Amino acid sequence: MRHDKEYTKILSLFHFLGPAIDAILADRYPTMKISSVKTFLLNLQQKLITAIEKLDEKKFLQDTWDRAQGGGGITSVVEGGSVIERGGINFSHILGKNLPPAASDGRPHIVGSNFEAMGISVVLHPQNPFIPTVHMNIRFFVAKSKSKIRDWWFGGGIDLTPYYGIDGDIKNFHRTLKESLDPFGSHYYPQFKEQCDEYFFIKHRNEARGVGGVFFDDLSTPDFQTCFAISKSVGLSFLPAYIPIVKQRKDTNYGKRERDFQLYRRGRYVEFNLVHDRGTLFGLQTQGRIESILMSMPPTAKWKYSWQPDKDSPEHELTDKYLVPRDWASE
Amino acid sequence: MRHDKEYTKILSLFHFLGPAIDAILADRYPTMKISSVKTFLLNLQQKLITAIEKLDEKKFLQDTWDRAQGGGGITSVVEGGSVIERGGINFSHILGKNLPPAASDGRPHIVGSNFEAMGISVVLHPQNPFIPTVHMNIRFFVAKSKSKIRDWWFGGGIDLTPYYGIDGDIKNFHRTLKESLDPFGSHYYPQFKEQCDEYFFIKHRNEARGVGGVFFDDLSTPDFQTCFAISKSVGLSFLPAYIPIVKQRKDTNYGKRERDFQLYRRGRYVEFNLVHDRGTLFGLQTQGRIESILMSMPPTAKWKYSWQPDKDSPEHELTDKYLVPRDWASE
Numbered sequence: 015m016r017h018d019k020e021y022t023k024i025l026s027l028f029h030f031l032g033p034a035i036d037a038i039l040a041d042r043y044p045t046m047k048i049s050s051v052k053t054f055l056l057n058l059q060q061k062l063i064t065a066i067e068k069l070d071e072k073k074f075l076q077d078t079w080d081r082a083q084g085g086g087g088i089t090s091v092v093e094g095g096s097v098i099e100r101g102g103i104n105f106s107h108i109l110g111k112n113l114p115p116a117a118s119d120g121r122p123h124i125v126g127s128n129f130e131a132m133g134i135s136v137v138l139h140p141q142n143p144f145i146p147t148v149h150m151n152i153r154f155f156v157a158k159s160k161s162k163i164r165d166w167w168f169g170g171g172i173d174l175t176p177y178y179g180i181d182g183d184i185k186n187f188h189r190t191l192k193e194s195l196d197p198f199g200s201h202y203y204p205q206f207k208e209q210c211d212e213y214f215f216i217k218h219r220n221e222a223r224g225v226g227g228v229f230f231d232d233l234s235t236p237d238f239q240t241c242f243a244i245s246k247s248v249g250l251s252f253l254p255a256y257i258p259i260v261k262q263r264k265d266t267n268y269g270k271r272e273r274d275f276q277l278y279r280r281g282r283y284v285e286f287n288l289v290h291d292r293g294t295l296f297g298l299q300t301q302g303r304i305e306s307i308l309m310s311m312p313p314t315a316k317w318k319y320s321w322q323p324d325k326d327s328p329e330h331e332l333t334d335k336y337l338v339p340r341d342w343a344s345e
Numbered sequence: 346m347r348h349d350k351e352y353t354k355i356l357s358l359f360h361f362l363g364p365a366i367d368a369i370l371a372d373r374y375p376t377m378k379i380s381s382v383k384t385f386l387l388n389l390q391q392k393l394i395t396a397i398e399k400l401d402e403k404k405f406l407q408d409t410w411d412r413a414q415g416g417g418g419i420t421s422v423v424e425g426g427s428v429i430e431r432g433g434i435n436f437s438h439i440l441g442k443n444l445p446p447a448a449s450d451g452r453p454h455i456v457g458s459n460f461e462a463m464g465i466s467v468v469l470h471p472q473n474p475f476i477p478t479v480h481m482n483i484r485f486f487v488a489k490s491k492s493k494i495r496d497w498w499f500g501g502g503i504d505l506t507p508y509y510g511i512d513g514d515i516k517n518f519h520r521t522l523k524e525s526l527d528p529f530g531s532h533y534y535p536q537f538k539e540q541c542d543e544y545f546f547i548k549h550r551n552e553a554r555g556v557g558g559v560f561f562d563d564l565s566t567p568d569f570q571t572c573f574a575i576s577k578s579v580g581l582s583f584l585p586a587y588i589p590i591v592k593q594r595k596d597t598n599y600g601k602r603e604r605d606f607q608l609y610r611r612g613r614y615v616e617f618n619l620v621h622d623r624g625t626l627f628g629l630q631t632q633g634r635i636e637s638i639l640m641s642m643p644p645t646a647k648w649k650y651s652w653q654p655d656k657d658s659p660e661h662e663l664t665d666k667y668l669v670p671r672d673w674a675s676e
Contacts, residue, residue: 075650091650100648218629281642288619289629298549298620305651311612313649317431317642319406319422 046163046238048130051154052107054242055134056088058152058249059105062136063090065253066103069260070095074103079303084109085130089306093313097145097264101138102309108132113157117296119232124157124165131155133170135293136252137310139283143276144263146176146183146224147283148256149310151293152249166238168245169231171206172252173214175224175283177276178328179336181345183259184225188342191228194251198244203343206230211339216286222337223286227255275329278321280312287311377494377569379461382485383438385573386465387419389483389580390436393467394421396584397434400591401426405434410634415440416461420637424644428476428595432469433640439463444488448627450563455488455496462486464501466624467583468641470614474607475594477507477514477555478614479587480641482624483580497569499576500562502537503583504545506555506614508607509659510667512676514590515556519673522559525582529575534674537561542670547617553668554617558586606660609652611643618642 063074072095080086087106092098108131118125133153140147152170156163174187188207195202210229215222228248233241287294287310297307323329394405403426411417418437423429439462449456464484471478483501487494505518519538526533541560546553559579564572618625618641628638654660 077651093650100650102650218632218635277645284615284646285619285639288616289626295620301549304549308616308648309650311648314608314645314647315615316645317639318644319424319431319433319640320408320636 046166048154048156051242052132054246054249055105055132055152055154059088059090059103059134062103062252065257066092066098066101066138069257069264070097072096072098077306079306081108081303084111087303087306089303089309091309095141097140097142097260098138099141100309100311100313102136102306104135104306104309106133106135106303106306118157119167121157121165127157127159127164129155129157134249135310138256139280139312140260140264142264142266143177143268143272144180144266145260146174147280147312148252149173149175150249150252152245154245165234167232167234168241169233170245170248171210171213171227171229172248172255173210173224173227173229174256175279176336177279177332178272179225179332180263183262184336185342185345186258187225187227187255190251190255191248192343194247195228195244198240198247202244203228207343208339214286216282217290219282219285221282221333222339223282225336225342226339274316275323277312277314277316278318279332280315281317283310283312284315377497379485379487382573383463385577385580386436386463386483386485390419390421390434390465393434393583396588397423397429397432397469400588400595401428403427403429408637410637412439412634415442418634418637420634420640422640426472428471428473428591429469430472431640431642431644433467433637435466435637435640437462437464437466437634437637449488450498452488452496458488458490458495460486460488465580466641469587470611470643471591471595473595473597474508474599474603475511475597476591477505478611478643479583480504480506481580481583483576485576496565498563498565499572500564501576501579502541502544502558502560503579503586504541504555504558504560505587506610507667508610508663509603510556510663511594514593515667516673516676517589518556518558518586521582521586522579523674525578526559526575529571529578533575534559538674539670545617547613548621550613550616552613552664553670554613556667556673557670605647606654608643608645608647609649610663611646612648614641614643615646 067073070092072092074090074092077089078086079089085106085108087104090103091101093100110129113124113127113129115125131153133151136148136150138148150170150172154166154168156166158164172191174184176184192203195206206228207226210226211222213229214224214226233244294307294310298304398404401423403423405421405423408420409417410420416437416439418435421434422432424431441460444455444458444460446456462484464482467479467481469479481501481503485497485499487497489495503522505515507515523534526537537559538557541557542553544560545555545557564575625638625641629635
């Protein structure tokens, strides 16, 4: 009985203090500016577009779109470039009401909240089979009650999908990602690298999609400033991690054999994105902007029945030596 | 009180009669032979392979496989034919234990049963863009408790996915399917046709996959003989429905424009099969034989950002006039 009385007391105190607690919660993020994340992502988008355009003779097409339910984006696509055969560098900012339980990511206190989700998504499918396909995503999620922030987190990552494994290229890629994370603590890279290997795995083929990179989600500790800085650092490592590979390999000679293998392996990319990728499926199920979501599809893909490369061929080495988790950064 | 007593009496009577009821249930299908369905499907598979081989200079490759958990199949694939660019005519027979609730199709009494599932699946992707892609599936499912049959049903259908709409071809196709069903009752064709339009719909594109055909599932009334006869009739209508189109269109001239459009539309086929098709997803999730399941993939597919055909072009007509439900059989 005593317990019940005390409980009632605490409850009434809680109701009384509710607005004050809200204010304190909001004060936990005094320097958190949603707009600063948006500005960073929009600037990063333009920076990447400019850098890729400098390598190619083709300009990106930029499509600005609005979403009836709130928000919008800038979809930016290149097709038929001499370096990038098809690719997208997209920004979107989605406003929503009444967050469904399925999207609350194990956070029951934000079910029913208003929310904002913004992000940049990059997929580049190069023409030359010796340049890997690359993918990056940096996203920021905020749940609000009225205008107050109730929760937030960052997610994202960068990963590489080669057709022909070239050790030096993959090592440099991983080392650049590691260097972008090490200033925040030496545990980040190994943890994010492992999460990347786990996520980009084609279960039905029992095969990795590529050689990994870094992947993180639900990043909200220790504080907004650090998480934003980590996400920025990963985003800004895209060009130093990928561009050297493009420059080095874009003029490598290749023939029908390499092209065929590239198209065949792109089939795996399609399978992963349409069967397993949570972002793609969430987009398709929620009536997202289809053409923006499916910019991740390759320009062309091939399927061949039970095809197996010859033993000891570079095509066989790909699955054997490269599509297995390796400690690339310290090899 | 009286009610409870009576209820207990009925229950004990039920427990007492249980084995007898089982025997009666099994007696409901005195003439049901699972092996006769298997024989039909295996014969149909060879009949179709022979017929397609006669049109093409290429032979099908036949792969017989066993499944560690019970059952197996014959996967039969052609690639690079002059008529069929890639296609499969597959038979499989799967034995399983402990049917999961998800696969019991709203039949709680068969959860945990042993089961047998057998079927033939056909997908043909022709070379010539004026020949539509075709798909057929005939399947038979049996749930058993010990060796007694507890439930069973047939499912399947045939549907057509043209790249260029040709009214006469589509009308003849639908009429042939209608004729295969009309002897069993005039309600079958309209009902199965509607189910086909509903099932083969690419939700994320808000667009039909093709011009439909017939599709049925859970077919278990009025009795085994009739359901088997209906399934047989649909299966046997495949050649008369499709072969005349192939013969008529296989030498039609086409150029880069038609080929490009075919490859672009095949991207939609990939999207439907990997995102929406229940059979494909069930197969991938249950570690089915991947290369047999994915024989439905086209040999090559393309994606182009926000591509729209010119107004009044045949490519525009496809979505406008053909990928909409129409009463093809009586037009």
